[in-house]
Amino acid sequence: QVQLQESGPGLVKPSETLSLTCTVSGGSVSSGSYYWSWIRQPPGKGLEWIGYIYYSGSTNYNPSLKSRVTISVETSKNQFSLKLNSVTAADTAVYYCARAPHSGYDFDYWGQGTLVTVSS
Protein backbone atom coordinates (compact mmCIF):
# COMPACT_ATOMS: atom_id res chain seq x y z
CA GLN A 1 0.00 0.00 0.00
CA VAL A 2 1.50 3.29 -1.12
CA GLN A 3 1.61 6.04 1.49
CA LEU A 4 2.60 9.68 1.07
CA GLN A 5 3.43 12.00 3.96
CA GLU A 6 3.98 15.74 3.78
CA SER A 7 6.32 17.52 6.17
CA GLY A 8 7.53 21.05 6.67
CA PRO A 9 6.90 24.28 8.57
CA GLY A 10 3.30 25.16 9.31
CA LEU A 11 3.99 28.89 9.46
CA VAL A 12 5.86 30.97 6.90
CA LYS A 13 6.39 34.73 6.90
CA PRO A 14 5.25 36.86 3.96
CA SER A 15 7.87 37.23 1.20
CA GLU A 16 9.73 34.13 2.40
CA THR A 17 9.93 30.66 0.84
CA LEU A 18 7.53 27.82 1.62
CA SER A 19 9.32 24.46 1.63
CA LEU A 20 7.62 21.08 1.92
CA THR A 21 8.75 17.50 1.48
CA CYS A 22 6.72 14.44 0.58
CA THR A 23 8.06 11.08 1.73
CA VAL A 24 6.80 8.06 -0.20
CA SER A 25 6.57 4.60 1.32
CA GLY A 26 5.32 1.38 -0.23
CA GLY A 27 6.39 2.62 -3.64
CA SER A 28 9.29 4.32 -5.40
CA VAL A 29 9.60 7.84 -6.80
CA SER A 30 12.09 6.25 -9.23
CA SER A 31 9.30 4.31 -10.89
CA GLY A 32 8.68 5.39 -14.45
CA SER A 33 5.03 4.56 -14.00
CA TYR A 34 4.05 7.65 -12.03
CA TYR A 35 4.14 11.41 -11.80
CA TRP A 36 4.49 13.01 -8.38
CA SER A 37 2.41 16.12 -7.78
CA TRP A 38 1.64 18.92 -5.37
CA ILE A 39 -1.92 20.21 -4.99
CA ARG A 40 -3.21 22.84 -2.59
CA GLN A 41 -6.55 23.83 -1.08
CA PRO A 42 -7.11 27.21 0.62
CA PRO A 43 -9.31 26.94 3.72
CA GLY A 44 -12.93 26.40 2.70
CA LYS A 45 -12.12 26.49 -1.01
CA GLY A 46 -11.43 24.15 -3.92
CA LEU A 47 -8.38 22.31 -5.19
CA GLU A 48 -5.54 23.80 -7.24
CA TRP A 49 -2.90 21.73 -9.01
CA ILE A 50 0.58 23.21 -8.46
CA GLY A 51 2.75 20.94 -10.59
CA TYR A 52 4.38 17.55 -11.00
CA ILE A 53 7.78 15.93 -11.32
CA TYR A 54 8.76 12.73 -13.08
CA TYR A 55 11.53 10.48 -11.79
CA SER A 56 13.79 11.77 -14.57
CA GLY A 57 13.49 15.26 -13.12
CA SER A 58 11.22 16.65 -15.81
CA THR A 59 8.59 18.99 -14.43
CA ASN A 60 5.33 20.66 -15.38
CA TYR A 61 3.99 23.62 -13.42
CA ASN A 62 0.72 25.51 -13.28
CA PRO A 63 1.37 28.74 -15.22
CA SER A 64 -0.37 30.69 -12.45
CA LEU A 65 2.47 29.73 -10.07
CA LYS A 66 5.29 28.85 -12.45
CA SER A 67 7.45 31.90 -11.71
CA ARG A 68 7.55 31.04 -7.99
CA VAL A 69 7.54 27.23 -7.91
CA THR A 70 10.24 24.58 -7.93
CA ILE A 71 9.55 20.86 -7.53
CA SER A 72 12.49 18.51 -7.11
CA VAL A 73 13.00 14.81 -6.48
CA GLU A 74 15.46 13.02 -4.20
CA THR A 75 15.42 9.41 -5.31
CA SER A 76 17.93 8.25 -2.67
CA LYS A 77 15.50 9.34 0.06
CA ASN A 78 12.35 8.40 -1.88
CA GLN A 79 11.12 11.97 -1.51
CA PHE A 80 10.04 14.88 -3.62
CA SER A 81 9.84 18.50 -2.56
CA LEU A 82 8.06 21.78 -3.18
CA LYS A 83 9.47 25.27 -2.90
CA LEU A 84 7.22 28.29 -3.35
CA ASN A 85 8.93 31.64 -3.01
CA SER A 86 7.72 35.15 -2.28
CA VAL A 87 4.65 33.87 -0.46
CA THR A 88 1.69 36.02 0.56
CA ALA A 89 -1.43 35.37 2.62
CA ALA A 90 -3.06 34.06 -0.56
CA ASP A 91 -0.72 31.07 -0.39
CA THR A 92 -2.22 29.94 2.92
CA ALA A 93 -3.63 26.50 2.22
CA VAL A 94 -3.54 22.80 2.95
CA TYR A 95 -0.83 21.38 0.71
CA TYR A 96 -1.18 17.81 -0.53
CA CYS A 97 1.30 15.60 -2.30
CA ALA A 98 -0.20 13.01 -4.63
CA ARG A 99 0.65 10.31 -7.14
CA ALA A 100 -0.62 10.22 -10.72
CA PRO A 101 -0.29 7.12 -12.91
CA HIS A 102 1.71 7.66 -16.09
CA SER A 103 -1.33 6.44 -18.01
CA GLY A 104 -3.41 9.42 -16.95
CA TYR A 105 -3.08 12.65 -15.06
CA ASP A 106 -5.45 11.85 -12.20
CA PHE A 107 -4.48 11.23 -8.59
CA ASP A 108 -4.84 7.77 -7.07
CA TYR A 109 -2.94 8.25 -3.81
CA TRP A 110 -2.75 11.37 -1.66
CA GLY A 111 -0.92 12.44 1.45
CA GLN A 112 -2.98 13.54 4.45
CA GLY A 113 -2.17 17.19 3.75
CA THR A 114 -0.40 19.83 5.78
CA LEU A 115 -1.70 23.30 6.58
CA VAL A 116 0.72 26.10 5.79
CA THR A 117 -0.20 29.54 7.08
CA VAL A 118 1.49 32.66 5.73
CA SER A 119 1.57 35.29 8.44
CA SER A 120 4.02 37.56 10.16
Added chain:
Amino acid sequence: DIQMTQSPSSVSASVGDRVTITCRASQDIANWLAWYQQKPGKAPKFLIYAASSLQSGVPSRFSGSGSGTDFTLTISSLQPEDFATYYCQQANSFPLTFGGGTKVEIK
Protein backbone atom coordinates in the same frame (compact mmCIF):
# COMPACT_ATOMS: atom_id res chain seq x y z
CA ASP B 1 -7.02 26.78 -19.05
CA ILE B 2 -9.99 24.40 -19.13
CA GLN B 3 -12.69 25.54 -16.71
CA MET B 4 -14.63 22.85 -14.87
CA THR B 5 -18.09 23.83 -13.65
CA GLN B 6 -19.99 21.61 -11.22
CA SER B 7 -23.66 21.76 -10.41
CA PRO B 8 -25.31 21.97 -8.07
CA SER B 9 -22.87 23.49 -5.57
CA SER B 10 -24.77 21.69 -2.82
CA VAL B 11 -27.53 19.13 -2.58
CA SER B 12 -29.60 17.93 0.36
CA ALA B 13 -30.57 14.28 0.24
CA SER B 14 -31.67 11.42 2.42
CA VAL B 15 -30.19 7.98 2.93
CA GLY B 16 -31.33 5.78 0.07
CA ASP B 17 -31.80 8.65 -2.39
CA ARG B 18 -30.30 8.67 -5.86
CA VAL B 19 -27.98 11.65 -6.28
CA THR B 20 -26.60 13.00 -9.53
CA ILE B 21 -23.83 15.61 -9.82
CA THR B 22 -22.95 17.30 -13.08
CA CYS B 23 -19.56 18.53 -14.29
CA ARG B 24 -19.13 20.57 -17.45
CA ALA B 25 -15.81 21.29 -19.15
CA SER B 26 -15.20 24.53 -21.07
CA GLN B 27 -13.82 22.50 -23.98
CA ASP B 28 -13.77 18.92 -25.21
CA ILE B 29 -11.80 16.67 -22.86
CA ALA B 30 -12.88 13.34 -24.40
CA ASN B 31 -13.15 10.99 -21.38
CA TRP B 32 -10.23 12.45 -19.44
CA LEU B 33 -12.22 13.07 -16.29
CA ALA B 34 -11.83 11.92 -12.69
CA TRP B 35 -14.06 12.18 -9.62
CA TYR B 36 -12.99 12.50 -5.98
CA GLN B 37 -14.77 12.42 -2.62
CA GLN B 38 -13.53 14.61 0.22
CA LYS B 39 -14.64 14.53 3.83
CA PRO B 40 -13.87 17.38 6.27
CA GLY B 41 -10.23 17.46 7.32
CA LYS B 42 -9.29 14.61 4.99
CA ALA B 43 -7.53 14.29 1.66
CA PRO B 44 -9.62 13.65 -1.44
CA LYS B 45 -10.32 10.01 -2.23
CA PHE B 46 -10.06 8.80 -5.84
CA LEU B 47 -13.40 7.38 -7.02
CA ILE B 48 -13.57 7.28 -10.81
CA TYR B 49 -11.16 7.71 -13.72
CA ALA B 50 -11.60 7.92 -17.46
CA ALA B 51 -15.09 9.29 -16.81
CA SER B 52 -16.68 5.94 -16.01
CA SER B 53 -14.10 3.50 -14.63
CA LEU B 54 -14.48 2.70 -10.95
CA GLN B 55 -11.30 2.75 -8.90
CA SER B 56 -10.58 -0.51 -7.10
CA GLY B 57 -12.38 -0.76 -3.76
CA VAL B 58 -14.98 1.92 -4.53
CA PRO B 59 -18.56 0.73 -3.95
CA SER B 60 -20.58 -0.05 -7.05
CA ARG B 61 -23.30 2.44 -6.05
CA PHE B 62 -20.96 5.08 -7.50
CA SER B 63 -20.95 5.45 -11.27
CA GLY B 64 -19.74 7.98 -13.78
CA SER B 65 -20.74 8.77 -17.32
CA GLY B 66 -20.22 11.27 -20.09
CA SER B 67 -17.70 12.35 -22.67
CA GLY B 68 -16.68 15.51 -24.44
CA THR B 69 -17.82 18.35 -22.22
CA ASP B 70 -20.63 16.93 -20.07
CA PHE B 71 -20.18 14.40 -17.28
CA THR B 72 -22.16 13.03 -14.36
CA LEU B 73 -21.42 11.27 -11.10
CA THR B 74 -24.31 9.22 -9.75
CA ILE B 75 -24.73 7.67 -6.33
CA SER B 76 -27.51 5.13 -6.79
CA SER B 77 -28.51 4.77 -3.13
CA LEU B 78 -26.96 7.29 -0.78
CA GLN B 79 -25.35 5.83 2.33
CA PRO B 80 -24.46 7.69 5.56
CA GLU B 81 -20.75 7.55 4.72
CA ASP B 82 -21.36 9.27 1.36
CA PHE B 83 -22.11 12.67 2.86
CA ALA B 84 -19.09 14.64 1.64
CA THR B 85 -17.92 17.07 -1.02
CA TYR B 86 -17.30 15.74 -4.52
CA TYR B 87 -14.88 17.20 -7.07
CA CYS B 88 -14.36 16.54 -10.74
CA GLN B 89 -10.95 17.00 -12.39
CA GLN B 90 -9.97 17.17 -16.03
CA ALA B 91 -6.89 15.16 -16.97
CA ASN B 92 -6.84 16.15 -20.64
CA SER B 93 -4.47 19.09 -20.70
CA PHE B 94 -2.28 21.29 -18.57
CA PRO B 95 -2.81 22.96 -16.24
CA LEU B 96 -4.86 20.22 -14.63
CA THR B 97 -8.01 21.79 -13.17
CA PHE B 98 -10.74 20.85 -10.73
CA GLY B 99 -14.39 21.74 -10.45
CA GLY B 100 -15.54 23.91 -7.58
CA GLY B 101 -17.07 21.00 -5.68
CA THR B 102 -20.54 19.74 -4.80
CA LYS B 103 -21.42 19.27 -1.15
CA VAL B 104 -23.83 16.43 -0.45
CA GLU B 105 -25.63 17.19 2.80
CA ILE B 106 -28.08 15.34 4.98
CA LYS B 107 -31.69 16.34 4.42
